[in-house]
Amino acid sequence: MESLQKLFACCFLLINIYVLVGAQDGVHYAWQTRLLDDLLSNYHKGVPPSANGPPGPGMTVDLQFSLVNFDFIDEDNEVASVHGWLFQTWNDPRLKWEPAAYNGTESLKMAANDVWLPDIEMFNTGTVVENVEADVMVDSTGKVLRVPSVQITFICKMDLKFFPYDNQVCQLKFGSWHYHAGVVNLTQSNDNIDLSYHGQSRDFELTNTSAKRNAVKYECCPEKYVDITYTLHLKRVSSAYSVKLVLPAALTGFLILATFLLPPASYEKITLCGLIFIALLLQLIYLHDIVPASGDTILGDYFAFALFIDFFATIIAVVSYHVHVRSSPKMQQHSSIMMKEMEGDDGDLRMKMPQDRKREFLRYVDFVSFVIFGIAFVVGLAIILGHRG
Template sequence: MESVKNSRKLVMFSCCFLLINIYVLVGAQDGAHKYVWQTKLLNDLLANYHKGVPPSLNGSPGPAVTVDLRFSLVNFDFIDEANEVATVYGWFYQAWNDPRLMWDPASYNGTDVMKINANDVWLPDIEMFNTGTVVQNLDSDVMVYSTGMVHRVPSVQITFICRMDFKFFPYDNQVCQLKFGSWHYHADVIILTQSIDDIDLSSHERSRNFELTNTSAKRNVMKYECCPEKYIDITYTLHLKRVSSAYSVKLVLPAALTGFLILATFLLPPASYEKITLCGLIFIALLLQLIYLHDIVPASGDTILGDYFAFALFIDFFATIIAAVSYNVHVRSSPKMQQHSSIMMKEMEGDDRDLRMKMPQNQSKIGFLRYLDFVCFVIFGIVFIVGMAIILGRRG
């Protein structure tokens, strides 16, 4: 009885194993069968296909190809601000209809979509028109449907020139434009459309240096002097605001503190030689800050902060000259003052007319220098406050 049970178990196990093998073989044959049909479909589609010719029926010129263009932004940043070079990472969604790639799914075992290498089919020559642009397409496949619809979503890395306005640096706002269109074909061959009126930001990653405040997309139909035909382009605009917290600590705060030190030099006694030393140290500090600003901003960039540094250097230079003259007057007048003081002590009734003439003259010089220091303190203080108010007001 026990042997009968074991025999039944063995038979059941053998049947299960056989069914599994049959299922695997059938699935493999079905997969191979689908692969054979896709291979046949690909060969039939590309047999008389010319990828250099825009889509047309039966090889004859057809209507203009409508290409739907959408842009999804992933990341944006300036890689070289001194040369105004920016880079963009994202995806381009392109869709168009190519009647030469239509087929009947029933004739190919129900196959209704095929992935084809982009180098084997016609592609719209969409290029970026910005100066100095380098576009790298990082995907080379297209999805083709039985209706003839072709979808392509390449990931792109775009390096281009974006003209910047550094006037209110580091609290500046920048506007960059990316202009795309067909490089060779006019509107009678390729019609660019946009199914979305803006940039797709669903995958956007915030930049470390700039915050994206606004975006827009505009379709333009242009007629150039060179050609009678019209050309279509789509221009994407990025509005950016600099993340200025780091520059506030490294540049703006030192500039403000250095400005206060310049004001302090006008409060020191005119005859103090320490005033000359302080003015020299401030001059060096301003030069170092100006060099740091020059490394960030291009030579053609005009900034309020740069004008502030230039004005501060001039005021500090002026303060140094005044300090040197004041100290020189003090040193030259001191021996005479001591000599006349001794004469006063010894000859109370002598002719001290020269003494009374020279002492007021020396005191009047020192008084004039003090008055000059006060005037410079007031003028530079007003300019300093107004300048910082403009810069900080721009920040808000």
């Protein structure tokens, strides 16, 4: 019997707690509804908070960009895309209230469509797409906070000179599209991009960031317009390209010099030069596929120079082989006559045949070509690198 009474007592206590909490929630909801009605009764969201204020600096909008992810860089069209959060903080005196008058309510969430919002836009030919329609948080002092999650696509000029060891600099320029500094004065609480939630990209490594406030006076208007420019310094992740492109290019170039180490006047030299030419062309096509046609790179100049060297190496090999083949029958005939004249002579007598002299001459040509082409190869690369640097 006593256990049954305790059970009823516990149930009664839980019911009272539930009713009390529900009543408090209902009261709190009623006070928030009343507060919203009072704040928005004479509120015009098309008018900025500083419109009725005294002349001078406009209302301050603090802007902070938090980078979440660097999505991609389209090198063909010179377009980049990032995902992040755009923190916007400002003070709207029309949204102030006394917490004691509204049951101690200190903050309030309001729909973004109900209040004035700063018209922050991208200046450098970009688009900002909000992934989620972000509401605003307002406290009793009139401070407004809005944090939309944004997908930003913008123009990023590419410098592919040192591809695949290139560094890129991209900028995101935000500002008020309609209001000058006397109405909306942009500021930044941090001289850098917030990277607290940033994850590294697969293709580019973020090496440095910066933020700068600019006040610019344009020809159209006497007032100054303020913008915040965020700069991203990116370094390409080049380990894959080193294995797939740079190393084969270097080894193929050195094979050109190796052709002069083969025996003189051998047709294998012609075959090797032809294979090297084809290999360089295939690598050049691969480079063209991954780099835009407008991208002028040191690696592309290297392939063009290597093709030029291989072409002349092939010409030298063909001429040497042609000279050797044409002179061989005459040499053989002359050699047989001399052998007949030497019949009966001492077997230790040794004479240098014309064919041997021809081979020595061709070896000399190969050696000189090796030296000249080696010097040309080194000097040419130095000129290319010096010109590009």
